[in-house]
Amino acid sequence: MAHFTKATSVHDWLNQRLAVDTVTRVLATEYWIPKNINFLWAMGMILAVTFGLLIVSGIFLLMYYKPDTALAFDSVNFIIMSEVGYGWLWRHIHGVAASVVFLLIYIHMFTAIYYGSYKKGREMIWITGMILFVAFSAEAFSGYMLPWGQMSYWAGMVITDIFSLGSLQLTGLVEWLRGDYVPGDAYLMRFFMLHVFLLPLVIIAVIVLHFATLRIPHVNNQDGEEIDFDAEAAKYLAGDTKNSKVMRFQSDFLSKDVLVLGFFMIFFFYLTFYHFNFAMDPVNFDPADGLKTPAHIYPEWYFLWSYEILRPFSKDAGLIAFGFAQVIFMLLPFLDRSENVAPANKRGLFGLWFWALLIVCIALTVLGKLPPEGINNTLGSVFAWSFIGLWIALPVITMMEKKSGGNK
């Protein structure tokens, strides 16, 4: 057993039992971050804060929400919006944050792709990040069911139908998932449970894992330079802070994180107070009605690209394409066959590939919301095939890539 002495202070008392000094050093003050970074490296912190906003606003909403098909709509739209003090504020924060969190995730993802932050030891960062993306998607979808509006009901119908897997006609599986032939009380309750309990638990666990995966490879930097963190840290600690290539997480990097966070919060609350309609679809302000299918059923904006990959094809082919879109990002570290860790613009063809992927994803997103008629169908096919083609081309492009010799 360890030897304990009489504590000289509260700090000392805790330190003997929890090693708070060591923990702070390892996790914060001597967790080294390269200096050569830009504000995009703050996205992780901003995502964590936005997730925090979702949890806090969610707790307040949970106090008044009623997961019952007869009561859910009015508990959200009347009780929370008009009767509960500041209920509208919590709801708007929750709704806007749920949408903005995906914008941040996409920025975070494309930053990682651009700077090559998913390979040479950083594979697990990417993979846990993609697991988080999947978990957030499930969380967003289950949350979208809860107000029990028209789009909750019909999107729920369409998405659960996907599990019948086209011509396999696994309707039994779909009924098992729904707990009913159509979305109803059992369905709402289980998605409620997923949304407020199981999925948040999974997300928190994977966030911890995601942070842990950073610890050994460290975060990448703007030039993909391989830094000797031990040597640079020693330089910093010896007092040569100006010439060291690294800085402390706390408070050097944190101060920049907080600054970027400030700008983000101004933007976020502008959306919350003045521009929230993009995050709250009008159709969902009609109560769910199983006898009245809306003219257009579409997912929230962040699912549109993968929805559009499904749409141009026949049923079975569409499902295969959709499945491809769901898993392919996860495999990025293994499809990129080049050793180079560098910004995309310095990697020849890969640079073109990156910007093409971004544009294809945006085009698919916009097409996913357009009514499927006329030229939209043609464009939908073109971009869906482009998406698939780009991923098939990736290993070839990166194998041909010349070794840059790195930016040593």
Next chain:
Amino acid sequence: MRELKIFGVVAFFTLLTYVGIEPYAHGQLHKHVDGNNFVYDGKADIAAASKDKKEVKTAFWADVANISKLKGDVTAGEGTYAMCMGCHMDGAANMGGVIPPVLDHAGSIYDKDYLIALIKDPAMASNVDHKYADTMAHPMGSIKAMVTEPQDIANVVAYMLAKKAGEVTPEEAYVEACGRCHANRYGKLTQIGFVPKTKTNIKTGQDIDALKFKQKVAEEQALVTDYMGKLPPDLSMIIRARGAHFLETLVENPQTQLAGTAMPRVGLTKDGYAKIVTYLEKTGDPSLAARHAMGPWVIGFFVIFTLLAYLWKRSLWRELH
């Protein structure tokens, strides 16, 4: 500066995505309908009419325009109006599917030409004549036999515009123009009026008066449903569920947005419609004022937060470069 350039790229692609989804793609989902600025001249009705009805409709709206030119006599109109009161009274019962509306503010919320058209032929005026082989069968169809002379029509409309044109609250406007078909549960409004305050018997835990009222509402809803084909939707949240353009053109001429609908045109003036919108905003989006009062404070807080964060960062990073 490099960071600004990067921010520019991120902002550009974010805005491109936003503009592509929201104003552009979302806009494509809804059809655009040309409104008529709340002028009721039958133009759209005639344009949309089938061949065999075109002539009748053209003649009908020409007659309306002619009556509109007549000078109405308010005193003479009062006599005719007494006849209207036979049905259009407070607490009237359902007649042929719907409760006749109270006309206390008819002169304030309804358009003059529309009122003329309505008295001449209710089904034609409200653009639901497609529902009837003979428009006489409309619940108010008998008016065609009761007030036939153009001058009489002009008189009674003049009376309403002069004497039934008092100040009207948004809630009254909604009750009179929409409330007989569309409940508004967030406004505690049913097809037969406001939900009364009742008391629960504490010993039995039951509120018999409330149950009786619920039954009456259900009975009235059944009648309206039989008449309209489906129960007209509750409008508590409609202001957030539909865009301004849709609501405005729908109310002005329901057939343009929902072809074949049983919903009648109610002939609101621009001001009358504005009152309805005010009421719908109150029940559907009650936090508007609170949002606008609080927004600047929260945003102001984060502006100061950002300034302080900048100073903190600068003081720390001075040692780093």
